[in-house]
Amino acid sequence: MTSADRFVDAGLRTWRLYMDRAGKFFGSLSPPDLQLEVAPSRNRLIYIWGHLTAVNDAIFPLFAFGPKRFPELEKIFIAQPDRSSAQIPDAAELQKMWTEVDAALCQEFQKLSPSDWLQRHQSVSEEEFVREPHRNRYASLLGRGAHVAYHLGQAMLAKQK
């Protein structure tokens, strides 16, 4: 492994660690568990699970991997707060989507060279990227991993009583 490979490896391991923890946590919850709120009148666990799935799904276009797998999630779990949509996916559907997004992202991540990781993501134009080269795929991976950790911390409050 080169030094650059080591840095990529560290980013992917941190991502994997929190994705595994989140996947195990949400995947073990019963449908009634998923209705629990992380704190009084705050998000339900099912909403946080859907939110993380939707935000991770958006990595496909952001990293130029292709379209989102489940574009319908954005409206329910990103654009709107919890309890806004009359119909949201149930536990079995979310489990399937979570697993599919996670597996497909991992597959794409493995194809990237260290230099690919340092290329711009699609929310920044080529011109902007010349001035702001820190807006690269790798930086987004770290940001998205921290986003999983942020919400996992909240989710753990609902169940560990």
Place this chain on the structure above:
Amino acid sequence: MTSADRFVDAGLRTWRLYMDRAGKFFGSLSPPDLQLEVAPSRNRLIYIWGHLTAVNDAIFPLFAFGPKRFPELEKIFIAQPDRSSAQIPDAAELQKMWTEVDAALCQEFQKLSPSDWLQRHQSVSEEEFVREPHRNRYASLLGRGAHVAYHLGQAMLAKQK
């Protein structure tokens, strides 16, 4: 900037982002605010602030930067759960410790070359590191940053009502 510099920059930016968010959040709380719990019967905000300060302070010996600045924090905020210690630092003391640890860590981080970042941290022996080169300073930085994000997510629940 070389590629290696870019990876280090991404790790430090993610660290900085969550440290700034946490510093701003906790630093704006009044003493009564700091007594709020993140969820019923769970950690108080002052405990989470102290916990993050203590865990960050432990980066000094972990990264071979020198001794902890405030070794007394470990017993109160890591070894014991909230409400175990009769006496804990107050808001003004924690603010001072948080700022000092943050500033001194940043100063040390700036001195490291990309190759220094990929050296082992002090919880792994030289022999283990040969087999497990992923246990380096950089990977720990990412892990500690995610740890800040994890608890910040919880802390935000107490105040944003």
